Amino acid sequence: METENNNMTPLLEIKDLHVSVNGEPILKGLSLTVSKGEVHAIMGPNGSGKSTLANVLAGREEYEVDSGSILYNGQDLLELDVNERALEGIFLAFQYPVEIPGVSNSNFLKSIINARRVHQGLPELNALEMLKYIQGKMESIEMDKNLLKRSLNDGFSGGEKKRNEILQMSLLEPSLSILDETDSGLDIDALRIVADGVNQLKSEDRAFIVVTHYQRLLNHIIPDYVHVLSDGKIVASGDKHLAEKLEAEGYDWIRETNSMTA
Amino acid sequence: MSDSMQTLEGHTQSEYKYGWSTELDMDTLPKGLTEDTVRAISARKNEPEWLLEWRLEAFRHWQQMEEPVWANVKFPPINYQDIIYFAAPKKKLNSLEEADPELLEMFDKLGVPIEERKVLAGVAVDAVVDSVSVATTFKKDLAKLGIVFSSFSEAVHSHPELVREYLGSVVPAKDNYFAALNSAVFSDGSFCYIPEGVKCPMELSTYFRINAANTGQFERTLIVAEKGSTVSYLEGCTAPMRDENQLHAAVVEIYAKEDANVKYSTVQNWYPGDKEGKGGIYNFVTKRGICAGDRSKISWTQVETGSAITWKYPSCILKGDDSIGEFYSVAVTNNHQQADTGTKMIHLGKNTKSTIISKGISAGRSNNSYRGLVKIGKRADGAQNFSQCDSLLMGDKCGAHTFPYLEVDNPGARVEHEATTSKIGEDQLFYCQQRGLSEEDAINMIVNGYCKEVFNELPMEFAVEAQKLLAISLEGSVG
Ligand SMILES: Nc1ncnc2c1ncn2[C@@H]1O[C@H](COP(=O)(O)OP(=O)(O)OP(=O)(O)O)[C@@H](O)[C@H]1O
Ligand SMILES: [Mg+2]
Secondary structure, eight states: OOSTTTOSSOSEEEEEEEEEETTEEEEEEEEEEEOTTOEEEEEOOTTSSHHHHHHHHHTOTTEEEEEEEEEETTEEGGGSOHHHHHHTTEEEEOSSOOOEEEEEHHHHHHHHHHHHHHHTTOOOOOHHHHHHHHHHHHHHTTOOGGGGTSEETTTOOHHHHHHHHHHHHHHHOOSEEEEESTTTTOOHHHHHHHHHHHHHHOOTTOEEEEEOSOHHHHHHSOOSEEEEEETTEEEEEESHHHHHHHHHHOSHHHHHHHHHHO | OOHHHHHHHHHTOOOOTTOOOOOOOEEEOOSOOSHHHHHHHHHHTTOOHHHHHHHHHHHHHHHHOOOOOOSSOOOOOOOGGGSBOOEEESSOOSSGGGSOHHHHHHHHHHTOOOSGGGGGGTEEEEEEETTEEEEEOSHHHHHHTTOEEEEHHHHHHHSHHHHHHHTTSSSOTTSSHHHHHHHHHOOEEEEEEEOTTOBOSSEEEEEEEOOSTTBOBOEEEEEEEOTTOEEEEEEEEEOOOOSSEEEEOOEEEEEEOTTOEEEEEEEEOOOOOOTTSOSEEEEEEEEEEEEOSTTOEEEEEEEEOOOSEEEEOOEEEEOSTTOEEEEEEEEEEOTTOEEEEEEEEEEOSTTOEEEEEEEEEEOTTOEEEEEEEEEEOTTOTTOEEEEEEEEEEOSSSOEEEEEEEEEEOOTTOEEEEEEEEEEOOHHHHHHHHHTTOOHHHHHHHHHHHHHHHHHTTSOHHHHHHHHHHHHHHHOOSOO
């Protein structure tokens, strides 16, 4: 799991990042380096800035980057538009996937797959190839094929929406996948399936940032690093044992250590 | 205003691709409107005396009328004396081969399937340029089934008894200001008659084009569907880009007898004017159908993307018991466009049903109003209406308005009305873009999804056309 054998440049390098929303500072000096092949878990209390981090990486506009830098494959990520980041391999599995009535799920999937392929200089898939490709992935994550015909996420159950996120991730094969609480609201089986989706995709070329509140997901997706985000900063980092400690003891001990050092 | 809203506005600034005009050798009347104008039009068409009288009566009545002011649109007074009421390509055509090559080229540019070889497309086309109908295809094939599909002027001579019986039977000459004007000066249009029990095997289509400058277009369409017949009718329209406003005041009448089924689809793409609101077509149109027979059905589907001002309420009079009226509409306004459009569903018969699905999309500084009347008469036991009026706003300088009117004189009727107004979802846009779609593609996808219920009602080729048009109307100077 060492980075040196892949590439000297980290996949993602965030330095002293300050981000505000409507003038309110939310991320207050966050640094994080993610190399190819790694899985990073980010934990932390509600409102600490986890989704903010995910959204900033994806390029959401209302999040204002006040200072700091983000390099992706050595390039300034902040220079890229939302869709360019996606085409360059950044994928965000949303905490709350939106519903888009009238847009069929299958059409949506076709469009995003072909957009990515065109960007990669590959030919678009024809209807038949597309169907095979999508259905294959759906089977591997045990997803109901009827969901293809429905409007995108429209009336999907919470679990179905999350599964649809994992389906899109599997189809797009991103270099950096950010999963924002994809495990929340999932039953035990679904949890395993989400984890399988990640594990199937794991490779030396890809990395994952997994935002979660629960140790149980990390039993299935073994993280290389666990970080605790509190009040807009990473206040503790460790290996998977940190997650176990958090599960057992909560965040109070971190808050205390943090305020002592502050 | 957020950056992304600004880009959205950028995306909604489109170029009008039908904005060219063609040099044709024209026969035109001088500007102005008097009884003599009406007589001159009638004379050019060799019309029978009764029709001239009908026109004159409409004209005299029109002179007494006032331009309506209730619509939620604003425009400077129209000078009716400054309009040319008749303009026709000079050559008289017997067949397509004789047509002015410039004219054929024009239809090529428009993509109208006017040539017989396009029979595969399954569309029979009547094309109206300025004031006259220039070609009607597939007439012979249709005639074998007893279907009459021809220009209005031709029908006046070939089927005078039919024209005389039904002309003005749904939209009386004195119905409203613009209908009266049309009745006085209409120059051509389409006539369609489907005999008893006949299912018209192909889509019938009319293509309207305003070409000449300073010319008003006043066409009339009359569709008569006999007992148990079925027809699907398409109408498309374009006009050149000109700085002055041009008036288009059409009338469409549909008469449906027992068990007849008429579907009328419009893709309206008249020139909307430039970004500053200069020029463009005033589209003041009266469309109405009567479900005269029991179990008959009339369905209006419209996709309105063009015109500087649209004033249009395709309506159904549900007279026969168990008859059905439908109205599916997508109205897009951008820049300085104004639309006041909707429908009237008049329930007279028992167990009559109507459905209204209206999707308004406003962008730029445009104004988009839905205006609809649902009237349930005393006799209309068991009548049902469902209305859904959605408005989608792009940016914060445009307006969306809904004016639903309800008159219920029968306590047993069931009427449901739903209305929503939303901004195009930033969350939805972000979601699509996060998956790699460009902002433009994302907008198209979301807006098409929003219009889906209406597009589903259009015949296949038209639905594709409508989606493209929508994309063009909403696409920007970007790229
Ligand atoms: N668009 C926004 N407008 C205003 N405040 C926001 C916005 N987005 C985030 N915030 C605020 O920023 C802080 C961090 O929010 P964020 O969603 O990043 O937390 P989180 O760590 O993901 O929490 P959770 O565990 O509950 O998902 C919160 O106080 C939140 O209210
Ligand atoms: Mg969150």
